[in-house]
Amino acid sequence: MTEILSLHEVTYTYSPEEKEARKAVEGISFSVNDGEWIAIVGHNGSGKSTMAKLMNGLLFPQSGEVRVLGETLNEENLWEIRSQMGMVFQNPDNQFVGATVQDDVAFALENNGVPFKDMVVRVHESLAQVKMEKFLDSEPHHLSGGQKQRVAIAGALALKPRILILDEATSMLDPQGREEVLSTVRKLREETHLTVLSITHDLEEALLADRIFVLNNGHKYAEGTPQEIFSRGEELVALGLDLPFAMKMGNLLRANGVALNNEHMSEEELVNDVWTSNFNK
Amino acid sequence: MDIQLQQVGYAYAKDTPFEKRALFDVNLHIPSGSYQAIIGHTGSGKSTLLQHLNGLLKPSEGIVKLGDLTIEAGKKAKNLKPVRQQIGIVFQFPEHQLFDETVLKDIMFGPLNFGVPREEAERRARVLADQLGLPEEVLEKSPFDLSGGQMRRVAIAGVLAMEPSVLVLDEPTAGLDPRGRQEIMDLFHHLHMEKGLTTVLVTHSMEDAARYADRVAIMHDGRCVLSGNPIDIFGDEERLAEYRLAAPRVVRFQRKVEAQLGYPLDRLCLTEEQLALELSRTVRGERESL
Structure with missing residues (x-):
């Protein structure tokens, strides 16, 4: 496993001139391997968005370093490194620049001086990757929320990034739109070697990741596989987070005297356990 | 406050080449004191409907009744102010509308604007800040x-500082x-229970609609296609699927257990509990x- 991105003792405050100002993130270290899907979770104000901005050089840490693709991020290599990172934000309506879907996807390519011939190919390819190739000439405002976010992902993919950062990219979508975006990301991960960092409040989304980082008040609270993280149970609830549906349901069932053999993160396992422990004895 | 929409239609940019119809023949009765959820996928007309609930938009067709006030298509609506005072709308991302120098002044702005004395406005602001978990120093x-x-x-x-009797919540x-x-x-x-408010919740979350509402209406392609109690609405998964909606997670789980x-x-x-x-x-x- 090769490392693709890491933070080393990173600290950042928005008002460095004030001595007692709270640090948005403090002493954060972690490392992401090439091809991993990482979910970053934490309460509002825990430092998630600050971290996203530190990772792609919108902010620079007051102390510590951010390393991307083996290099320490600085103002000289910022543009080079940023071209390896695609970013998709929360509000689908705030990130459209083109009058049509294909113009929008082409925008970043044009900025990066990609020749027209290649541009056409890449626009088609990346729209096909998110299954939006039929909407080349559609106007963005005629799309649903999920479709808009898929186009935003295509725009990021067109630059052939190594890393895709999703900053609460599904939080404004309806359930169907959320599912569209998540299955798009899942498919991309199967077909490419893309590294995905997703900042999210959606615990079901975090369950899909290889590893989860939990932030609390600007500090790293925990990191581990979804299994490891969610086995902390009520501890996470105390941090303002939630548990996956099957775990919450399981806890409630136990509290009501329904026998269960185990903790479960999937509904299917829980249904099975309810059945075998209570009905099919 | 009793709210009624009768055969309400709405078109944006009406009578221009850009006319776009957003609502068709919407009939909905929200009785005083009820908790009404409005669900539907993106673009179904939920937000357009919501803006009729305090006269921000006036119907192109039909009638909107807000308590004693009737807003009728084609007629001039007069005296909207008292009604607007009673209907509080929490829009999506309401923090984009903050503007004042301090938190306290921002919370007091609405009531002061409607003639509430300064002391009373400040008292309300402090109580609400506390209820919403905002520490004192933040004010x-x-x-x-x-x-x-x-x-x-x-x-x-x-x-909330305006003490509305109707609370309209858009993805709060x-x-x-x-x-x-x-x-x-x-x-x-x-607040709904304690103050007997009429609450209208526009949401993507079937879970919230199931947990809190006592009535649910589904918007689809600008029409109100279904309304009723949450048990009937969420129990009919086939019907929900027609409108590209899914039942709340707990209902889907119950179906798996039953299978x-x-x-x-x-x-x-309707709830995990x-x-x-x-x-x-x-x-x-x-x-x-x-």
């Missing part, structure tokens, strides 16, 4: 120095963390319909 800060979650609470306090918890979401939804529910058991439980459960109780009764052999 003198600029709202723009707060975290996103706190800004949301300030904006909500500003609406989008972007909040799970605890913040629950705290705010619980507060709205508490495994080979028989339905006595009742459809209800289902846990129902399953424990079933396990103990206390089914009613044997």
